Each structure stands twice: as structure tokens, then as C-alpha cells.
Amino acid sequence: MRLTLVGVSHHRAPIELRERVALDSDAASALAAQLGHEAVVLSTCNRTELYLARPDGGEELAVATLTDLAGDRADELGAVLYRLGDEAAALHLFRVAAGLDSLVPGEGEILGQVRSAFEAGAIGPFLDRLFRQALHAGRRVRVETAIGESPASVPAAGAALAQQVFENLDEKQVLLLGAGKMSELTARNLRSRGAHVAAVANRTLEHAQELADTLGARALGLDDLGDELAAADVVVASTSSREPIVRKSDVAAVLRARRGRPLLLVDLAVPRDLDPAINELDNCFLYDIDDLEAVVAETITGRRTEAARAEQLVAAEGDRFRRWQASLDVVPTIASLRALVEEIRDSELERAGSRLSESERRHVESITSQILAKLLHLPTIRMKEAAAAADGVVYADVVRHLFGLGEEERRA
Amino acid sequence: MSELLVVPALLAYGEAAFAYAGELRGPGLAGRLATWGVRLGWLAQTALLVGQAASADGFPWGTWAGALNLFVWLVVGAYLIWGCRPRYRLLGLAVMPIAAVLFALAWVGGGTGLEQGDDSGIVLAIHVGLMLAGFASLTLSAGMAALYIWQERRLKRHARRVLRVTVPPLDALDRLAARGVLAGLALLALGIGVGASRFERGDLDAAMIVTFAILGVYGALLVLRHEGWRGRRAALLNLGGFALVAIVLPLTHFAQ
Helix, strand or coil: CEEEEEEEECCCCCHHHHHHHCCCHHHHHHHHHHHCCEEEEEECCCEEEEEEEECCCCHHHHHHHHHHHHHHHHHHHHHHCEEEEHHHHHHHHHHHHCCCCCCCCCCCHHHHHHHHHHHHCECCHHHHHHHHHHHHHHHHHHHHCCHHHCCCCHHHHHHHHHHHHCCCCCCCEEEEECCCHHHHHHHHHHHHCCCEEEEEECCCHHHHHHHHHHHCCEEECCCCCHHHHHHCCEEEECCCCCCCCECHHHHHHHHHHHCCCCEEEEECCCCCCECHHHHHCCCEEEEEHHHHHHHHHHHHHHHHHHHHHHHHHHHHHHHHHHHHHHHHHHHHHHHHHHHHHHHHHHHHHHHHHHHCCHHHHHHHHHHHHHHHHHHHHHHHHHHHHHHHCCCHHHHHHHHHHHHCCCHHHHHC | CCHHHHHHHHHHHHHHHHHHHHHCCCCCHHHHHHHHHHHHHHHHHHHHHHHHHHHCCCECCCCHHHHHHHHHHHHHHHHHHHHCCHHHCCHHHHHHHHHHHHHHHHHHCCCCCCCCCECCCHHHHHHHHHHHHHHHHHHHHHHHHHHHHHHHHHHHCCCCCCCCCCCCCHHHHHHHHHHHHHHHHHHHHHHHHHHHCCCCCCCCCHHHHHHHHHHHHHHHHHHHHHCCCCCHHHHHHHHHHHHHHHHHHHHHHHHC
């Protein structure tokens, strides 16, 4: 069985071409079924990749499929298409699942997209093993390195900080002050981590209403925020006001009602919307745009370090897969050997059958079965080990020759 | 004979204490090695305690060193409940160095030997066990309070590396520290209740008075927390109570 990967990605293909070959999950599933044998189509905003596992590799089929999808831009495809086989293809998938091939290294969404593609694919034993190991590699990288915890943008940093304060964002209430783009991006980041945007407050109520509708929140003005501040867990501010909208005294006034619950305030506005002195209050944590940019700059440095560690983990997973794939070369030999000895055992038992009582026969069956299992255990292990090295096929040939495996088929 | 179990346990605890320091640079191999150190050390110490219980004639942890041995086992065992989760590994940095030092002291003080014990009876054994479990819970709670104060300070000061080190969320630390106090108080109250059956007029000493003061401080902490004293103030009060446990209680106990 050979593994083939053919695809286009953000590294070389412009968005105009990527959007031509992009598929939604239903179309990807249908295409995987149409390609025959084992196939998975991974299509995200950054890449469309076809993974095929079949005896002939199927590279030409995959290229032709992508060319069809590209339509009138097919002539551009040749320069940006990549084709990888076997170990290189597996390693690429592991890097993709780990987020190492993403525009922002370590981004977390890709792991879910790989899982969805796997579930929608035409899966057999080979791709099942490959994708399960890819998902394992992705999870390992996220657990064993800090790459996924390093936000690469100010809105993501705001959301990541919320997770430093709150154990679970599921029940946390977010209050947005201002209906600008930065507020929205931060709110969406928080929502993606489970938080609930409770209210959008803005000078112009219509703008607040527009954003609130998309986020499933209430819209309100900026005049009376007391109750909202008492209920909120995270406040995100990005209005164009020249004066602070929330002062220390405003927050101090609601502290008693908050009963010690922590409050994270993210001020993305310049000039600032939130009085810096709020940070002095107990259980209040205020970050302005400079603080967040400093955190992002630091985490991007860390992300590079973590990416190097993640590459090592992925390489180890790649090596594990290579060994497994190589062991497949000797599996038919091992299966034939086991079939041969079972056949011999069955025929000898058959011959002795009339001389044995039922209980004696069961006893002999059990003993011979154990003998054969013990006898074949070490050669099986050794052949699989040898398969990982270059001379694995030689071992398999020697075993076939010594035991005459397949000779009857050849004679026939 | 007991050294066969003490030495590996001590080495494993020491390894964990050092390896947790490596976790400060970011999650990874150091943290996993530390967690395995805790697990293996605790298993070795468990085997030691089983050996002591089997070979002793009476309660084997009645001396201060023996009690310290049991106390370390309880603290590390309770830590293992959280310590296996990657996000809680840093708590080990507060717990394991102390555990390693106390275990070494227990060893030096002769609290890890086999074939020792006293014949104080089952009531005293239960009393001591419950009191030590209560103090172990308070110790772990203090570790979480210390971690809370450290992380809160980093967040307040806008530390640039705030997202680089994996630390439990503040509200989780606050909640778990309170639960630790609640469990500790319950165990101490039970231990005192069991011990009271053997109490006689004239037995009241400084250690008992400090123990009641400890109960008062931690009880006040829980009441104040209910009234909204959460976060930093609760963590400081928790550490204040722990100072009584860690410093005043042993001083008054051994001064007698």
C-alpha cells in the first residue's frame, strides 16, 4: 500500500486559486468516496489536500482531480502543487495537525478540521492508522508544548488572558464597550473559547444593535453601565471616546455586588477608555493595548522556540509511522508463515483424530497451539523490526524461501 | 532494610523538586519527569509505610519523625490528585521541595525505620492520623494560595511572560485553596473529637491552644470568603494560618 498526498496551500497558492479548489465538508466527503480505495480530502481556508492510500499510489488521479476543481485556473496549478509520498506525506500531515504548517504556527482550529476530514473520508486500515496518529501528534504538541497557548494577535491575547483568570469561560459574561472591529474580534475569540457576550454598549445604539445581533447579545448605551459592570466577568473596550468611559470609582462602586469575583478588563482603545487606576482594585486586572502588544511580542518569540520543540515531537511520530508502514511489507510473509504452520497442525491433528478421544484431542490442540505461538513469536517480532531497516524485505524473502511460502501459488 | 525504600523515595522527590523548576521555562519534558518522580517516590514511600505498619508493634508514627513521614506521604498523595494534570504541575514547585526536605528530616530523625512503634492504642493512632491529614490538606491549600499570589502579581504587573508559563487559572486556585481549607478543618475537627475522648483535666497545653487558634483563623477565612473575601486577601489569610501550622505549632509542641 502506498500513501500519496497532492495539494495546494497558502505557502505558494494565492487565495484566488485556493478558493477554486476549496470544498465544504459534504463535497469533500463525496469526493473522497468517489476517489475509491482509501481517500481523505482535507480542505480548509489555507489548503486543499488529497490523501490517497492505494497500491498504485494514485498520484495522477489526485492531480487530475485537483486540476478539475481548479477549472479555468488549472494552468496555474502546476507551479504551486506539491506531491509527497509515504513517509514525507505522513510527516506533512502530522505537521498540519500540529498547526506547524499553519499561517500562524500552533493555531488550534486545524486539529478539529483534520478530525472532520478524517471522519468524512473513505477510510480503510491504512488511513485510519495515519489520521489517528496525526490527531495524536496534534494533541501531543498541544499538551507537551506551549505553542497553542501563545496568541499571535492582540484580540487572541485578550482571550488567552481571560483563561489565566477564569478556569472555565463557559458561563462567563462579556461586556463590550464600543462596536468596532477590535471589540468584535476579541469578542469572537472569547466566544470561541466558550464565553457568552452578554451586552454591547455603544454611543450609537444602532451600531451596538448590529454587532449585538451577530453575537446574540443585548445592545445598550454607554450612560448607565453600573449593573452591567456588576454582572460582567470580562470587559472589552474600544470606543473612540476622548475621555475614559469607566473610572476607578465606577468599578469600586460595584465591587461589593461582585462579591470578590475577578474582573478582567481589556482596553483596546487609544485614547484609553478605562481608567488605569482600576488595576489597583482587588480582583481587577486591567490590560491596555501596550500591555497586550508586549505580551504578543513575547509569545511570538516563545512560539518560535515551542515550534522547534513541536517539530521534534512530530518527527518522532513520523518515525513511528514509518516503522509501522515498513512492517506492512513483511505482514503478508508473516501471515503466510502462520497459515502454513496452522495448515500442517490441522492436517496432523486430522490424521491422529481417530486414535484420540475427544478430551485428548482438545488437550493436544491446546498444546500444539501454544507451541506454535511461542515458536513464531520471536521470528514475527524480528521480521517486523527488520522491516523498519532497509533489509526488511530481504528477511521476508529468506523466510519465504526457507519455508517455501507461495511456491504452490507460483506453480499454479 | 528501610533504606531500600527511603533512598529511592527521597531521590524521586528530590528529582521532582528540581524538575519542577524546569517547568518554569515552559511545559515539556521537565514537567513530565517531575510528575513521574512524584508518582514513583510516593509509591516507594507507600511501600515503606506498609512495611512499617506490618512490622511495628503498635502505632509506628507516634514520634515526631514518624509523624513527619506520614505527613509527607499525605501531602504528596493529596498533591498527586491535581499534580498529574499538566496545568497544575507548577503547584509541585511549591510542594515537592518542602516534601523532600521534610522526608529527609523524618529519615534523619529515625521516623522511617522498621520495627518501631508505641502502644498508645487505636484511639491515639486515629487521632494522629486525622490531625496529620488535616494539616496536610492545609499545607496543600497554602501551596495553592502561594501560587495564587505569585500569579496574581504577574497579572497585575502585566508580566510579558504571563502566557509563557502554564499556571492554573486564578479562580481555580482560589476555589481549590478554599476546598483544601474546608477539608483540613473537617479532618482537624474530627481528629480533635477523637482525641477529646482521652482528654483529661490538666492536659491543655500550648500546642492545643495553637491548634484551636489555627481552627479559628481558618474558620474565619471560610466565613470571610463567603462574605466576598476572595482572591488575594483570602490567599494572604490562608498563608497567615499556615504560618501558625508550620512555625508556631511545631515550636510550641517541641518546647514542652
